[in-house]
Amino acid sequence: PRWDLSKFSRVSTKIGSSMKSVGEVMAIGRKFEEAFQKALRMVDESVNGFDPYIKEVDDEELKEPTDKRMFVxxxxxxxxxxxxxxxxxxxxxxxxxxxxxxIVDFNTSLESIDQNNLSHDVLLRAKQIGFSDKQIAAAVKSTELAIRKQRQDFRITPSVKQIDTVAAEWPATTNYLYLTYNACSNDLSFDEEHTMVIGSGVYRIGSSVEFDWCAVGCLRELRKLGKKTIMVNYNPETVSTDYDMSDRLYFEEISFEVVMDI
Known part of the structure; x- marks a missing residue:
């Protein structure tokens, strides 16, 4: 869930049974760490992942669930x-x-490495537990583009997987796709040209379903023109993430790294 509690002056940040969230995200990975870090970036694009430097340690804050407790x-x-x-x-x-x-232990070990000494195995392990290029760059004091280039030189690229909606009873053919580094093959082939439409992401105060309508209108128009479409969005509450709206639906982060990977 996304809570925009900082926009209200007299609201308690404690989370209980009352509905306070304004939007939600869905992150998919093959490890908990991978999905968790993806989700944190989806909820708030200013966050790099499970970052230990955002909040101070406070035992009282740990006892009560709040919108920012995971960073404590x-x-x-x-x-x-x-x-x-x-x-x-x-x-x-x-x-x-x-x-x-x-995640935190690996981040600490990354901080002790210089970018020049970043090995293939360390970089692959970082990607497998959900670190973004930007997050790795922050830990090794480099830049996102430099890490991206090094990753491509090492041939560390994500695989495209389909969500198995039939619990492996027969081969899945659903149009729900995600990227993961915990795989070695793609579930699809990439032969035809597609046009990518980027969704509006998580609903927040001031940006909600009307922006999703723009994406849906765009997808429908492209389909009328006879073009194959890709939708990139991670909000399960939207129409644009219905499986039949686009030819390929990626439930993925909307960031430079992920969009360029797709």
Whole structure:
């Protein structure tokens, strides 16, 4: 969910059973870490991922669920809080806390590496647990484009996978696609030219379904012109992410890196 609580002056940031979110995102990966970091970037494009530098550590903030608590958890993990101690404070299942710890620990090890010493294996592992090029660049003090070039030199590119909606009973043919680095083959072939339409992303205050209508209108018009279409959007509440609206539907982040990869 996306909460725009900072736009209200007298609203409690605590999250309970009352409806406060203004939008939602759907992130798909083959590891929890991959999907989690994707989702954090989707909800707020100013965030690089599970970033331990956004919030300060505060035990009181860990006890109550708020819209920014996961960043307090990240900061706590970086300061050396154990999974058990965080479980006592947050009551978040240890399985999830361990996965979050994997991300923070890897980020810390990345910070000790210079970009010139970034090996193929380290870069691949970073991509497999959901690090974006920008996030890796911030850790090794480089730039997104430099990391992108190095990744392409190493031939580390994502695979396109289809969501299996039939639980492997027979081959999936659904039009729900996502990119992952935890695979070695594509589920599709790329023979024809397509026209890409970029969706409006997460709903927020001031940007909602009317922007999605623009994307849908664009897709329909392109179809009338006889062109094959690609939709890139990650908002499951929209019409543009219906499987029959486009020829190829990518449930993916809308960022320079991902759009260029597609």
């Amino acid at each position: 958890v990240a900061a706590a993990l970086r300061q050396g809080y154990s999974v058990d101690r965080l479980y006592d404070l947050t009551k978040i299942d240890r399985w999830f806390l361990q996965k979050m710890k994997n």
